[in-house]
Amino acid sequence: MRLALGVRYNGQAYEGWQSQLSGRTVQDKLETALGKLAGKRISTLCAGRTDTGVHALMQVVHFDTEVERELVSWVRGTNRFLPSDIAVQWAHPVPDAFHCRANAVARRYLYVLSQSPVRPSLDSGRVGWSMYPLDGNAMRAAAALLIGSHDFTSFRASSCQARSPVKEMRRIVITRHGEGERCRWHFEFEADAFLHHMIRNLMGCLVRIGRGDEKPEWMLTVLEARSRMAAAPTFSPDGLYFVGPLYDAKWGLPAEATLQPGGGPYDGSP
Template identity: 80%
Template sequence: MRLALGVRYNGQAYQGWQSQLSGRTVQDKLEAALARFADRPISTLCAGRTDTGVHGLNQVVHFDTDIERTPFSWVRGTNRYLPPDIAVQWAHPVPDAFHCRASALARRYRYVLSQSPVRPSLDAGRVGWSMYPLDGDAMRAAAALLIGQHDFSSFRASACQARSPVKTLRRIAITQHDASPDGERCHWHFEFEADAFLHHMIRNLMGCLVRVGRGDARPEWIAEVLAARSRKVAAPTFSADGLYFVGPLYDAAWGLPPESTWQAEDAAYDGSP
C-alpha cells in the first residue's frame, strides 16, 4: 500500500528537510517516528525539500508499506514519537501511480516579514525582518513583472540541481497586516505559486522585492535582473526565517485533503503575464 502524509513543522531546530548524517533533519525525525510506530524501517519521499530554518505548513510525503492501519492510526501513532515541533496532519492511502513530487501540479510558499524599527523577539525565527518601511504598491508592481514563464537564473543558487532554470510563476500576492497607527510596524505576507521553484528562488526574489520596497530600486529594475540571467546582478539572498512551504497542489482525482487539491481559481491561470 502507498500512503501519503501531510506534515507540518517548525524548521528552526533542523538542518532542512533532507536526511543527513547528523540526524538533525525533519526527514530523519519523521522516518525514525514512522519506524517506531511500524516496528520496521520506512523510507519517505517529499514534495519539496526545504532548507535549514524553513518551515512546512503542508509538506506532503509518500511511502510504501505492507502494514495495515487506519489512516488516523498512522497520524496518531506517528505523532506519538515525533518531537513537539513536527506533527503529521493527515494520512491518506493513494494509488501506486501517485508520486508526491512528480504528481504535483504546483507548489506554494509564503514569506512572512515583520516591518519594525526593532528586531523580532517572540517570533524570532518565524518571521523575516525589515527595519525600514516598505512600499507595498512598488513591490506589487515589481512582482507583476515576474509572472509567467521565464528563465529565473538570476534568482537561482549556485548549488541548484534543477535541470532547467525555466519555471512558470503563476502568482505573487503581497498583503499588509496588523499595521500600527503610525505605519512603522506591520506584517507583510508574500504568497508565491509556481509549477516548481529553484533552490533559494523565493529568498532571492524576496531580496529583490524588499530592495524595491525600501525605495533602493525602482520596480522596473526587477525586469532587468530577470533579463540578465545572472545571480550577480540580483540582491543578496534574504533570511530563511520567515519562509514557509505552504505545500503542493494535486489533481482532485487523487482524493487528498482540500489544502492539497488544485482548485478552480488555480486552474484559471492562462500563462499570460
C-alpha cells in the same frame, strides 16, 4: 500499500528536510517515528525539500509499506514519536502510481516579514525582518513583472540541481497587515516549481525595491540578466513557509492539497 501524509513543522531546529548523517533533519525525525510505529524501517519521499530554518504548513510525503494501521493511527501514532515541532496532519491511501513530487501541478510558498524599528524577539526564527518601511505598491509592481514563464537563473542558487531554470510563476500576492511603522507583510508565491533559494532571492530583490533602493523596473533588469550577480543577496530563511503542493483531484487527497478551479486554497497564516 502506498500512503501520503501531510506534515507541518517548524524548521528552526533542523538542517532542512533531507536526511543527513547528523540526523538533525525533518526527514530523519519523521522516518524514525514511522519506523517506531510500524516496527520496521520506512523511507519517505517529499513534495519539496526545504532548507535549514525553513518551515512547512503542509509538506506532502509518500511511502510504501506492508504494515496495516488505521489512518488515524498513522497520524496520532506517528505524532506520539515525533518532537513537538513536527506533526502529521493527515494520512491518505494513494495508488501506486502516485508520486508526491512528480505529480504536483503547483507549489506554494509564503514569506512572513516583520516591519519594525527593532528586530523580532518572541517570533524570532518565524518571521523575516525589515527595519525600514516598505512600499507595497512598488513591490507589487515589481512582482507583476515575474508572472508567466521565465528563465529564473538570476534567482537560482549555485548549488541548484534543477534541470531547467525556466519556471512558470502563476501568482504573487503581497498584503500588509497592520498600520504604522510596525506591521507584517505576507508574500504569497505560487508556481509550477521553484529553484533552490528562488523565493529567498526574490525576497531580497522585493525588499530592496520596497525600501526605495531600486525602482520596480529593476526587477525586470535582474530577470533578463540571467545572472545571480545581478540580484540582491539571499534573504533570511526565517520567515519562509512551504505552504504545500497541489494535485489533480483524481488522487483523492484532502481539499487543501487539491487544485481547485481558479487556483488552489491558501491554508491560513502560520
